Amino acid sequence: MLQKSFRSDSLIGATAPVAIVDVGSNSVRLVVYEGLNRAPRPIFNEKSLCALGKGVATTGKLPKGGVEKALAALRRFRVLSEIMGVKELHVLATAAARDASNGAEFLAAAEAAIGAPVTLLSGGREAELSAHGVISGIMKPDGVVGDLGGGSLELIDVKGAHAGRGTSLPLGGLTLMDASGRSPRAAVKIVREALASSGVAKRLTGRTFYAVGGTFRALARLHMSQRNYPLRVTHGYVIPARDAADFAGLIERANTETLISIDAVSASRRPLIAYGAVVLDEIIRRARPLEVMISVTGVREGFLYEMLDAAHRREDPLLVAAAQFNRLLARAPGHGEELRDWTDIFMKSLHADETPEERRLRHAACLLADVNWRAHPDHRHEESVNIVENAAFLGVDHPGRCYLALAASYRYLGADADVNPQLRALVSPRLLEKARVLAAATRAALVISGAMSGVLPSTPLACVKTKVILTLPRSLADLVSERLQNRLNQLARLIGREPVITIAG
Structure with a gap:
């Protein structure tokens, strides 16, 4: 039922919470939104760090411990969703589940745990949702979206309300950590070779790189803290490309724990910071964007955006x-x-x-x-x-x-x-x-x-x-x-x- 509201605010099903569970390579997260509209407000947000993607690059399988943690989180999220009166529950799975040989087995168990179908996203579909997330959260974007997760990096062109065709590269933080033998220096070569075949440089030069994902947000928080920046919100934070490359290079070389304001980054995220810095540094060096802008809107928000009709998408x-x-x-x-x-x-x-x-x-x-x-x-x-x-x-x-x-x-x-x-x-x-x-x-x-x-x-x-x-x-x-x-x-x-x-x- 539509709820009557002011001219500049159209709500859709405002009395019915909508939830998305994101089964990612590093974490499993539940976000419950107050309702479906052009400015969705989260009323609950909880994640469980399961590291499903840990070791997939080397063993080809989801780790037993990570699977157990993920299924326990999904069972808890099912109960929480029922408590909050969620009428629509959407479950999305990404790189770890699609790359692992035991991914199908895990997805069947995940559906039983959460009590809802699980949609396994292809790399291209994940990129598309990330692009729509940026379109939903940033006015008239023009550049390339890079969504860095634990298992993969999705790249896709955006301009205004239009998204191009995305690509997925095995450059997530956990994947790089495993493939490089936990060596950020060795990870540089892996990232450089993967980007060489992606065509990102042709699309991004002189434009904005929209950085999506928890590791990129952690880098931004660290950059903001070291600058004593007056705002705390990372969404829309802009770093000139050269400054971003210099900062990423510092993170690659330094002992993370010795950095000023490292407390701005959660302890669970710190091991992945250097690998995110490698990815960012190599993208900037190869593609020469004008700037890096952080977007907190990605796959989940893109999924909600796609659920809106054309008129609501056009709202400010x-x-x-x-x-x-x-x-x-x-x-x-x-x-x-x-x-x-x-x-x-x-x-x-x-x-x-x-x-x-x-x-x-x-x-x-x-x-x-x-x-x-x-x-x-x-x-x-x-x-x-x-x-x-x-x-x-x-x-x-x-x-x-x-x-x-x-x-x-x-x-x-x-x-x-x-x-x-x-x-x-x-x-x-x-x-x-x-x-x-x-x-x-x-x-x-x-x-x-x-x-x-x-x-x-x-x-x-x-x-x-x-x-x-x-x-x-x-x-x-x-x-x-x-x-x-x-x-x-x-x-x-x-x-x-x-x-x-x-x-x-």
Whole structure:
């Protein structure tokens, strides 16, 4: 049953959780999503490190211990799914199960343990799902997706909403560890020879390499920690190609445990870090991409994306998520949409030469303007920044995320406040100024409306020549006050206009 929602948020089966179990070469993971929509929110995420792919490259078989751990995890995941009322449970198996001689035997046991069919993905199909995952989570991607798992590396071209034909190479972390005799130096030759026949260089040069998979995310967390980077979310994190190659080379040569901030990487992931670094280094050296971008969306999210109809796929995931936050957390959710429309009129009159990307960020900021009202007044700006910095938003890069955080902070502290210099350093001067202007307008809107809906449509704000004019209906004339005038004065100073309040009728 479809659940009615706001214009910018279409939910599909929101009351029925959807779960995906990913039976990978390194881990078996259960992710339960609140429902099927363009911005799926995980409500439960648990993995069991089973190392199913350990030794497959040398013995050809799934290890007995790994199989036992995986089946135990699947039985537990079956019970958890029942407890959470999951109506759709999808189980996907990847490289280890398809490469091992005892893979079919394991899959039969896995189906009995989880109580659902298991879909064994071919390498090409896994690449395709990874590409759709990146398409679902990154706005207008243009480059090559590389999904590095424990058993294999999938490579596939993406451009906009279109994916090319993928390929799968036996270059996963566990596979490389076994094939190289646990020698990252020996792994270099294996990776180099495999990439030579993949054609990746022809497709990736001068474009973006979208890095998917736990090992690539671990490398990103380590890179962020060593830089003292102000954000913690890895999705959308960008590393220039040369910097990424230099960093990967360092990881290849160093004793992992001696690295600064190694605690940013889980102990179970550390043995695979060097092999992921080898793969990344060789891809950059051979293909010469412009940059590396981390994507946390991959096979699972690609599978969900494929379940959507064409209309829902075209939705903006950032705006869908912002509308969800607005509906769940704001005092009056209609106020966020009215603020969006109110600032549309203002920005059009300002002739601010707003780009489509800047417009969608402003719309998201308006929908998020009142999601933290339950926090203590002295800490609302901190809570706003925390929500935006750490929310599992898709379709937004790190400068865009910083814009949202800054707009929220300025909205409480004032546009002249000395807001977080680390966040300011990640946005352009133009985007920073737009955050300040939006915050100043939002501060005026709050005084007018009290964050309630039904007010802003009758109180337009517009620039006319050298003036910025706020028009109030006669029924709201008593809202004129020193506080409102001060808020309008601050906005007027930012945009170089004379502030005017008029009473209509």
